[in-house]
Amino acid sequence: MTRGALQPMVSSELAQSAAPVSCFVCEAANTRNAEYCRRCGSPMALAHPTPGRTARPKMVAVLGPSGSGKTVYLGMLLDMLSRQPQRLEIVARGASSIGLQQTTVSALASCEFPARTGADPESWNWMHCEIHRHETTAAAGAPSLAERLVRAVPQNRRAAVKKDPGVELVVPDMAGEAILEEVEHPQTYPVVRAMLQNSAAAMLLIDAPELHRGQRDPDFAAMKILSCLKELELQDGTARRSRRPLALVFTKADQVEGCRENPEEFARMHAVGTWQHCRWELCDYAFFAAGVVGCCAWLEVRGEGRRRAPLRIEPHGIIEPFAWLLEKLHPQGRR
């Protein structure tokens, strides 16, 4: 868990290293030199304060069963925000965040899907970033004066125009198996439990083509996760409905007719349990549809058998749910 390193025999440094450091996710005490939390396995680098920032980063849980597209979604989100910073500008913090972007983009550009995220929390990638928004006019969609100024001003002078102090987010790319295991058998994965309990907002990814084919498993998995989220949020029993913002994203929506046009109607038709749960148990939720791959095909690989491959990458609906959650976490008018 913690890689061995020689500690110099300097009394001040010894005293400093003996002082416990709280894990950012589960708040368990760890030694200063620990690389991962001894309790939950999250990287201790998250606990180190970002220079110039006093506010604690906000946690966002990206949830969903295995194969629902969490890694692809997060990797593409990071890359799209990096490449097209007109609306949202992102500053990635830490190698883990950039690693997630790199592995996803490299795989997809080569017409492959990234490898499945392992169940071991220490192998997960953590998206840790600072997001800045540019001022926009909410009504007509026309660029505001500030936005036009941002576009007009050269890159090296943009800092002078930006007014948004930004928000710091921590979003882990958790394994789907771990999420469902924790939901069904509490305390199996403390890091998942801590994320479900402490996250300021959540995003639930649901496989749209599976639902469209008539399979009920994605609906059941989503209902389990939603129940667990509510249970952990409302432990004191004072409130009846969850107030935590939740974006429900139907992934692979390009393969399903009608899903992109009206995701809520798709939920009503194909994920009735989830739709009912949202109506009765949640205050703040919205349905979205997203897709990354233009066409998927089964390839017969000699010696390996069949595997699915993305034949081209055409992302859509990736930024919208994230922007919606961001607005809930950090409303634009509130500074």
Add this chain to the structure above:
Amino acid sequence: MQKHQDKLRLAVIVLLCLLHIGFGLYARQMPLLICGAAGMVYAAVATVGLRHAARPAAAASPFSAPVVAAERPAEPSNTDALVRRMLAQSRHALLLRRKVVANLREDEFREACEQLHARMALVPEGDVVLRQADDEGEIADPPAAMSGRRVHVAPLFLDRYTVTNRQYSDFVAAGGYRDATLWDLQVWPAVPDLVDRTGQAGPAFWQQGRYLPGEEDLPVVGVSWYEAQAAARWMGKRLPTDAEWVKAACWPVATDGAAMIQRRYPWGDCLDRSRANLWGSGPDRVVAVTEFPTGASAGGVYQMVGNVWEWSASDLRLSANQAYGVVAPLKSIRGGAFDTYFDNQAACQFESGEYPWSRRHNIGFRCAVGACDLVLDLPQVGQEGRAEAEASECEAVPV
């Protein structure tokens, strides 16, 4: 005619029934009343049947012929009118076919040739190297001197622009979706399912059998491979093969050592996003086919990269050495679209695939015709020959 006879027959039945009922009431004879009532019921059922038969066939059954909302143009009265109309419909390639060209006057022939050269670019004969995916599935960047599958391409004409909504509407209005000769026999039973948002025959995103206002110069999208093939046939053309498409885009040049120099993009080896409508470089939607003129290929073909993917006549084959193959039959598409994200997937050599029945928002097509299939010299048979050929040839031309 048959419908009028049916109506007349019904009117006689109703009259007889009324007489039966009248006499029945007058004479208080129950059998007459029953006969009259039964006759009226029969007449009512028959009337409903007639109305049902008069409805559009598409509404009656999903497998019956769909209705084309656009007005079908009147049949031309003579060969002059037919040639005029075919030129207006950009069917110049059909007019220049060997069997048809003899019917043209000299001025008509010249006009057809002018239209051909204005709307299609000549791709000269020669070899082209098609890159294939390696064992890991990656399509490596093509070096200047390339290796790969070398294919010989015969000279051809390729559309300078992808087929627009306006051009495609001519095909729809001419009854292209009802003409079985334009479609492969095995797909013909499924053609009635190829309807727009309102259930009319046409591309998936049209309404009432028409494109939306202001979209006439946008490339037609929402068409399956079979629709593209049928429309190309109607124009007297065909879909280009993979090798033909890549040759037109990469513009290969043979060097001394028999190696080929091919461009990575139509304008050169470096991706210049200002020359193509790709993700992040355009308005995030399909644009008119004449836009991005600086991205044209050496032969003057527009938008070979970006805006919409283009159906090719070939099947998708990713692996040269059979290390892996595609399980379901897919058709090859080329060129990238307005939402293509990665630079390498917008390169001329990149090959993607799609199911032939898919009607996607970002796949269109352009047509090709072999130069050897056309007569480009002044034909010997002019006005004199027309009268003789008129009877036999013109009827063979699908209108």
